[in-house]
Amino acid sequence: MTKDTREKIIELAQEAIATRGYSAFSFRELATALGIKSASIHYHFPTKTHLGVEVARNYRGQLKHAFDNIENGYPDDPKKALESLIAVYRYEVRSSQRMTVCTMLGAEIKNLPVEIQTEMKSFYDLNIGFIERQFQKMGYENPREKACQLFALLQGGLMGSKGQNDPAYFDVVVKSAQLL
C-alpha cells in the first residue's frame, strides 16, 4: 500500500526526468499528480538528490532486467536480440514524448549532483555491454567498438528524431546499423 506511493513517486519522477529533465521537474508537480502534498514526498525522499539517485538506481535495474529478458529469449540469436533493443528505441521514438533517462541525464550531467553523475557510467556500461555481447556471439572482431558505435547511433537517432519532430529520422539512422 504505502510502498506503492514510494514506487509511484519514483515512477513519476523517472517519467518527468526522461521527458523534461532533472532540473525541470519539481516535488510539487509529482505530489499533485499523486494527490498528496510535496511535504509527503520528503517523507519518502529527504532531498531531491536522494530521489534522483533512487530513480537512477531504479532505471539501472530496469535496464538490467530488460537486457536479461532479451538475452534469455534469444540466447543463440544475437541478431534478434539487437533487433529487440532497437525496437524498444523505435517504440520510444514513435509513441512517447520522452528521451531515455540515460540520454537526458547525460545531457544535463554538468548540472547534476555528483551522486547522480556517478550513476551515469553504469547506464553506458549496461547498454554497451549488452550490445557488445551480441556482437561477440556474432563473431565480430571488435565487438566493443562496434557496440559503442551502435549505441551512439541509437542515442543520436533518438535525439535527432525528437529535435526535428521526425520519427523517420530514427529509422534512416538505424538503417546504417545493417552493416552489423
Place this chain on the structure above:
Amino acid sequence: MTKDTREKIIELAQEAIATRGYSAFSFRELATALGIKSASIHYHFPTKTHLGVEVARNYRGQLKHAFDNIENGYPDDPKKALESLIAVYRYEVRSSQRMTVCTMLGAEIKNLPVEIQTEMKSFYDLNIGFIERQFQKMGYENPREKACQLFALLQGGLMGSKGQNDPAYFDVVVKSAQLL
C-alpha cells in the same frame, strides 16, 4: 561599447545553455558574471524566452558561418570538409564541459517555449545539409541518409563521451564513419 553588453549576454547565455541547459541558467547568474544587475538584462531582453530565441538565432548564424568557411576552404575536397567538422566536435569533446547548443536544446525540447522549439529544426537542417553536400560531392548514392547517420553519430558520440567522461569514446564512435 554598449552593444557589447548585449552581445556578451548572448555569449554567456549560449555557454550556459550548452553547458547546463536552458532551464538551469538564470538571469542573475549572467548578470553577476557581467558585473551588472539582473534587471539590466531585462532591458536588453524583456523575457527569458526572448533571450533564448536570440541565442538560438545567434547559434544558427555561427553554424552557417562555420560551414561556409569550411566549404570555401575545401570547395573540391569534401572529405577534408567533413574532417573539419569532426575536428570541431573532437575539440569540444576534449577541451570543454559543453554539449552543443543543438544537442542540449534538443534534449530539453519538451521544456522549451515554442519559439525556441521552432528554431531547433534549422540547426538540424544546417548540420545535415552541410554533410549531405559533401557526400553529394563524393558521389554517394544516398547522401541525405548518410548525412543523417553521420550526424547522429556525432551527436551520440559527443553525448556518450560526456556521460562516461571518456573522450576516447568519441574517437571510437567516429571511427565507424570511415565507411564514408
Place this chain on the structure above:
DNA sequence: AATCACCTATCTAGTGATAGATAGGCTTGA
C-alpha cells in the same frame, strides 16, 4: 552656444510565484 527633449543603460527596490526543505501534529492499522 545654449537649452530642451529624448534616448541609453544602468540602478534600487520590489512583486508574486515557486523551488526545496522542515517542524510538528493528526490518523490509522497492527
Place this chain on the structure above:
DNA sequence: TCAAGCCTATCTATCACTAGATAGGTGATT
C-alpha cells in the same frame, strides 16, 4: 500504544519580471 504515512503550516532562497529613478549622451531648436 506506537509507528508509518501523510498532513498543515511555514521557512528560506531563488526565480523571472516590473516600476520608477538617475546619470550621461545625442540631437535638434532656438
